[in-house]
Amino acid sequence: MDNVTGVANPQSGGARRSLLRRSGPAGAQILGVGSYQPERVVTNDEMCTMIDSSDEWIRQRTGIAERHWAGEDESLLTMMERASRRALEHAQVEASQIDTIVVSTVTWLKQTPAIAPLLGAALGCPTAAAYDISAACAGFEYALAQADGLVRAGAAGHVLIVAADKLTDLTDLTDRSTAFLFADGAGAAVVGPSDVPRIGPVVWGADGEQGDVITMSSDWLTAMRTGVPSTITMEGRKVFRWATTTIADVAQKVLDVSGVSADELDLFIPHQANNRITDSMLRHLTLPDSVLVARTIERTGNTSASSIPMAIDTLYHSGDIRPDATALLIGFGAGLVYAGQVVILP
Numbered sequence: 001m002d003n004v005t006g007v008a009n010p011q012s013g014g015a016r017r018s019l020l021r022r023s024g025p026a027g028a029q030i031l032g033v034g035s036y037q038p039e040r041v042v043t044n045d046e047m048c049t050m051i052d053s054s055d056e057w058i059r060q061r062t063g064i065a066e067r068h069w070a071g072e073d074e075s076l077l078t079m080m081e082r083a084s085r086r087a088l089e090h091a092q093v094e095a096s097q098i099d100t101i102v103v104s105t106v107t108w109l110k111q112t113p114a115i116a117p118l119l120g121a122a123l124g125c126p127t128a129a130a131y132d133i134s135a136a137c138a139g140f141e142y143a144l145a146q147a148d149g150l151v152r153a154g155a156a157g158h159v160l161i162v163a164a165d166k167l168t169d170l171t172d173l174t175d176r177s178t179a180f181l182f183a184d185g186a187g188a189a190v191v192g193p194s195d196v197p198r199i200g201p202v203v204w205g206a207d208g209e210q211g212d213v214i215t216m217s218s219d220w221l222t223a224m225r226t227g228v229p230s231t232i233t234m235e236g237r238k239v240f241r242w243a244t245t246t247i248a249d250v251a252q253k254v255l256d257v258s259g260v261s262a263d264e265l266d267l268f269i270p271h272q273a274n275n276r277i278t279d280s281m282l283r284h285l286t287l288p289d290s291v292l293v294a295r296t297i298e299r300t301g302n303t304s305a306s307s308i309p310m311a312i313d314t315l316y317h318s319g320d321i322r323p324d325a326t327a328l329l330i331g332f333g334a335g336l337v338y339a340g341q342v343v344i345l346p
Contacts, residue, residue, distance in 0.1 A: 022154030027197030028147065031093060031158075031346055034086025035187045035313035036079045037300065038070040044180065051176045058180050063275025067183035067301025069168050076108060077115060079186035080164045081122045083306075086313070088123075091190035091346075093158055095123045098190070100156040101130040102146055104139025104163040104305045106334070107170060108132060111220075119162065129156070136214070137271045137333025138204070139163050139305030140187065141340055144329075145202035147191035148341075162188045163305035170216070172231040182232065183301030187309025200258035203250055204339035213238045214334035239336075243277045247332045248284035250340055254328060255285075258342035265291045267315070267327035267345075272297035272307035281330070292320055305331065312345065321345055 043066045044055035058064055070079065080103065088095060103116040116130035135142040140163040147159035164186030171182045191199070214234045223230040251270075255262060268291050270278050275295060282293065294311040303310060308329055315321045323346075330340040 024152045024154030025193035025195065026152075027194040027199070028151035028191055029194035029198035029346065030144075030343055031190045031192045032087050032089070032091025033187070033189045033309050033313045033316065034083045034088070034090055035185065035306070035310040036082040036086070037068040037185045037310070038074045038079070040069045040071055041066050042069050047180045050173050051179050053176060053180060061274075061276070062181065063295065063297050064180065064301050065298045068185060070166050070184040074184070076105065076164060076166045077118055077122065079166070079184065080115070080119050080162050080188070083164065083186035083188040083309075084119065084123055084160060084162055087160070087188035087190050090316075091192070093190050093192065095125045097158045098123070098125045098160045099128050100147070100150055100159045101125070101128050102143040102159060102161045103130070103132045104135055104143045104161070105132060105165055106134055106136055106139075106304065107165045107167060109169065123160075128160075135305065135337050135339070136335055137273065137302075137304045137307070138331035138335075138337045138339040140308050141202065141329055141331040142204065142337075144189070144191065144199065144341060144343075145204065145339065148199040148202075151191055151193055157192065159191045160188060161191060162186065163309055165304040165306060167232070167302075167304060170230070170232050172217075175231070177236055178232060178234055181302045183303050185300060185303035185306045185310055187306040187313065189309055198344040200254070200260070200342035202339055202341050203254045203257060204337075205250075206338070207242070207246070207336045210238065210242065210336045213242070213336060240274070240277060242336060243273065243332055244280035247277075247330060247338055248281045250332075250338050251281055251285055251328065251330050254330065254340040254342060260326065260342050262287050262291070264326060265328055266325040267292050267294065267321065269294040269308055269311050269315075269327050269329050271331045271333065272300060272311060273302050273333070304333065
């Protein structure tokens, strides 16, 4: 991180002074992951006491059997801190070694300050550069791309990326089309230097013309003036159509730019939004049977950006990730935004 080189002056005559710049390692890598789910488990049967639905219908449409909801003592910051400490332990990195924190969340309901500096103070690295991003369910991949770039540029040594949401704060529990989907949770990863690239090039983008497909029922100012809470709304059919076409193509592009074939993958870890979306992407990619596909949504529900790091952590604890496993990560959600990378896991 401390390597510094001069920048040659492109202009003739040498009249202008060149600045020094840092040079980083050849690559970056994920050193460790961690996650946290709230203690309360809400089954489909309990969910159906709030909405007109059934366990069978929810399972068939989404693959969800249960989800976790945060209690009064499980704040967004609490969940982030617990996931982060587990990631640091897995990475064998001290909090004092973290010099940058990137948090992805859409449920930190204060405009300022960002929650990332508060997380740094809670962890014991209060002087680390810290900022929040809002990239919905693709937020972990957005943060991972930034961490990769920061480490390789020499701008950071170790980056803590955290994706967490308390979606129950923004869920209309009377909405039959969305109430059963959303849940709470946090996932974290530590990114550090590597002699070779172990985080592939990101493929990311957005379709802002469909920004109203997943949105809020009102802005905060309107909610304050009217006293009517703002909640998540979604046009499920449009999301499904977009995810099963556009995102399937994105997944293939990620493999192409990474120089990895489907046969070389060990894991496919998509955002845990809906098992039917995952099934559609699998048909498009024609992955071999040897590739393990994450389907943790059954026990977690849709936890937004945290779903991918939570899935990775779950697979570690189940013993399904071998050393140096190659994984395809794909996140997508409100915006509509998407991002994906191939990574070699620790």
